[in-house]
Structures are given as structure tokens and as C-alpha cells.
Amino acid sequence: MTQHRTFPSAGAGRRTPRSRAARLTVLLAAGGLALPALAACGGGSGFDDEGGEAGGDLEILIGSSGDAETAAVKDAVSAWSSEAGTGANVSVAADLVQQLSQGFASGNPPDVFYVSTDSFPGYAANGSLFPYGDQLEDVDDFYPTLSETFTFDDQLYCAPKDFSTLALVINTDAWSAAGLTEDDYPTTWEELRTVATTLTTGDQAGLAFGPEWQRIGTFMAQAGGHLVDDSLSADVDTPENLEALTYVKDLLTSGAAKFPSDVGSGWGGEAFGTGAAAMTIEGNWVIGALENDFPDINYVVVPLPEGPAGPGTLQFTNCWGIAADSPNQEAAVDLVQYLTSAEQQMTFATGFGVMPSIQSVAEEWKGEFPEQAAFLDGAESAQGVPPIEGIADVISDFNAQIEGLKSGDPQATLTSVQSTLEAVAP
Numbered sequence: 001m002t003q004h005r006t007f008p009s010a011g012a013g014r015r016t017p018r019s020r021a022a023r024l025t026v027l028l029a030a031g032g033l034a035l036p037a038l039a040a041c042g043g044g045s046g047f048d049d050e051g052g053e054a055g056g057d058l059e060i061l062i063g064s065s066g067d068a069e070t071a072a073v074k075d076a077v078s079a080w081s082s083e084a085g086t087g088a089n090v091s092v093a094a095d096l097v098q099q100l101s102q103g104f105a106s107g108n109p110p111d112v113f114y115v116s117t118d119s120f121p122g123y124a125a126n127g128s129l130f131p132y133g134d135q136l137e138d139v140d141d142f143y144p145t146l147s148e149t150f151t152f153d154d155q156l157y158c159a160p161k162d163f164s165t166l167a168l169v170i171n172t173d174a175w176s177a178a179g180l181t182e183d184d185y186p187t188t189w190e191e192l193r194t195v196a197t198t199l200t201t202g203d204q205a206g207l208a209f210g211p212e213w214q215r216i217g218t219f220m221a222q223a224g225g226h227l228v229d230d231s232l233s234a235d236v237d238t239p240e241n242l243e244a245l246t247y248v249k250d251l252l253t254s255g256a257a258k259f260p261s262d263v264g265s266g267w268g269g270e271a272f273g274t275g276a277a278a279m280t281i282e283g284n285w286v287i288g289a290l291e292n293d294f295p296d297i298n299y300v301v302v303p304l305p306e307g308p309a310g311p312g313t314l315q316f317t318n319c320w321g322i323a324a325d326s327p328n329q330e331a332a333v334d335l336v337q338y339l340t341s342a343e344q345q346m347t348f349a350t351g352f353g354v355m356p357s358i359q360s361v362a363e364e365w366k367g368e369f370p371e372q373a374a375f376l377d378g379a380e381s382a383q384g385v386p387p388i389e390g391i392a393d394v395i396s397d398f399n400a401q402i403e404g405l406k407s408g409d410p411q412a413t414l415t416s417v418q419s420t421l422e423a424v425a426p
Helices: 020-029 067-084 096-106 120-125 144-149 172-177 189-199 213-222 239-254 268-273 285-293 329-339 342-352 359-368 370-381 391-402 410-422
Strands: 058-062 088-092 112-116 159-171 279-283 299-302 313-322
Touching (some): 058 067, 058 096, 067 088, 067 342, 096 112, 112 120, 112 329, 120 313, 144 313, 159 329, 189 239, 189 279, 213 239, 213 313, 213 391, 268 279, 279 285, 299 370, 313 329, 313 370, 342 359, 391 410
Antiparallel strands (some): 159 279, 159 313
16 A cells, blocks of 8 residues: 555554564554655665656656555556556655655656655645646546645645545454444444443453544544644634543543553554454554454454544545656656546555545445445545645644543643644644
8 A cells, every 4th residue: 555654653652573564554554644764765866867858758756565556556657658658667765755855856856756645735835746636637536535635725736546544443253252243333432432341351452543643533523623624724622622532531541442552562453453452443554464464353344433523534645746847747647647547546456455536436446345345435524634734743743642641631632732733724
């Protein structure tokens, strides 16, 4: 997968050893806030210092989650190149953020590249990105919330490449052992509290999730809260968000829910896979982790319970950026059009497990991956990372305070984050 790269749960504490596949999955697990180094940092932009020429080969830079994603992107670009008659080269970044920064600074960035949600506002504001959204066909086919994430000054700058949402993952063996049935799948906060309490034993937490907005933000959405309002103004210190954080604190203090570090795990998927937690809140990247590292775990994925305001989840995504300095923008747009087509997005979905960013293939995707339908069904109620420059620092500050939520003051936390966000929000 590609679009969910960020740090593991902030301050997750002691981490147990993991396989390479699990470590890669953790990079995906916290969803979309930063694209860290996928290997040791490399020097230079990775491209010829002389820059490209109009009509020359396209240079594409990606931050890959592994061999499957790299192969899928290279195959797709090669197929487009053969049809278009334009050369194209795909490079895998050692440190995507660093290499893009160097390319922008030298005036020689790659033509096409992955852009994370936290990097997007800064790149758009400083003129690094070419706003090509109005040149795409069927632009309304993208999920509206994904398009909003990559809209700056009322312009869609770049095409969402794929996405993920969060859902509730349940260990069906633990579920049955506790005397629960399918009729007990929680659909409300009170039902979630009840089953989490029922599933809690001496060596198993009923529910585990990361100590971060990237997980707890789901409860804020379900309560009718958010980080910003429709005008992108800070809107953290609200009764809705207070209700959400108070509910989460109650889960933690009762022992029905725990952070992964409290059960010797680095993230929710690991806590779930090792049996330290009977339920977790994670994105569809957890499926690959369970298949690779915990194949004996039997599970089901169901929608997150509704809160006082109804359903709510979070979404994580990247987009296909095109450089403002690219001499090959026309070809670059044509390539992105190809990469975001229905056929190609389904090819990526089967190749490395992502969810297509366009609505027209939703039913086809759910037919191919019926066990993951709850993730895609969450798209309608999903909130994303606000497109505000500096939002990554605000969320990092929020996460640092969430780590102490069990013994902390939810109101004080919201007041503090409101002030921090007001400093960067328009």
C-alpha cells in the first residue's frame, strides 16, 4: 500500500520484534500524516541536474511499501509509455520528502510523484505543484472527501491515487468464546463498551487502538466533531469533541480499552494479531499484516459503531502530484489520467491491496474483496486530514497529549489543541 504512511502510534513505548512485512505495515498503519524515509536517506534529488526537456522522458518518484507496489506502478507506467510513445522512468525514493525538497529547491523535481496529505498544503502554497485537476476527465468520480483533501484555494491540485478508512476488526474466536454472536456486533457506543468489557480478560484487552488522533478521531467524527469547520477554521474545542474524548477516557479507565503499548505491542494490528486484544480499530492495511504475520487469527471486519451524531471514520490518502517546474506537464497529466482510470485502479487494488479513489468501481471492488466491504462503506462518513499548512505539527501535539488521556483532562487537551491549530489555520 502507499497512501497510509506515517509514524506508528506516537509514543507507543516498547515495541516487540517484527518481521520486515510487519515493519512495513506499521509504516502504513497510522495513516497519511507523513511520508518518512523508507530506507536510509540518500543524497541528491535522484535526477539529472540538467533537468528535463519538453517532450522528453517523464520522471516518476514514488514511496513504495514493497515489491508488489513497485512492480504494479512500474508495469502501469510501462503500459502507458508504450501507448503514449513517451518514455517514462519510475524511481523508488529512499526518502520521498527529502528528495522532493531537494528537487524543488534545485528547480529539477520529478515530473510526477506521490504527495502525502500533510505535505500537500505546503507544496500548493509555495507554488511547487501544478494544479491540473480541471484537466482530468470524470473528475466528479473521485470521492468528494478525497477531492476536498487536495483542494487548495478552491482548486483541485492533484488526483487522489487511492485511499483507506478505519473499521472495527474482531477476533471471531475470542468473540465466540465470550458467548457473543453476530447479533452482538456493536452498532452504538454503548454496545461497543459492553462487548469490549465482555471480551476483556486477564491477558486480553477487549479493544486496542493507537494513542493518536488518527484513531481516536473516529469518535470525534461520530460525535459530530472535527478538527476544522467548513471554512477550515480551527474547531477543536467543542462539546462534540469533549463528549468523544470523555467516552474514550472512560473506556481506558475502565480497562475495556487499552493502548497497544499497554499490552506490549507497537500498534493495534500487532496487539490484535498476537491475541493481546480481541478488537482493534485499524485500516485495511491490517489485512496484509494479518495474512503475513498472524495467519492463524480468525477475524471479521465490521463498520465502526455510530456515535451520538451517527457514523464516522477517518480516511487516509495520497495524490499524484505534478511539478510546477515540469517541462512535460501535458504528458504528466495524461499519465495521471491513465493511472487513475477505473481499470488501472482495480489492477492496483488486486496488486497491492489499496482501495480505488473513484466511486464508479466501488461495487466491483467490494465484489473482489467482500470481506473488506466495511472499509469502503465508510467512505461516505469519512473525515480526512485538513489541507492546512502546518497541520502535521498540530496533530503531533494532539497525539502527545492523547498519550496521557487515561489520567488527563479532555477539556484541557481540546483547549490546548484549539490554540495550536488557530495559529496555523486560516
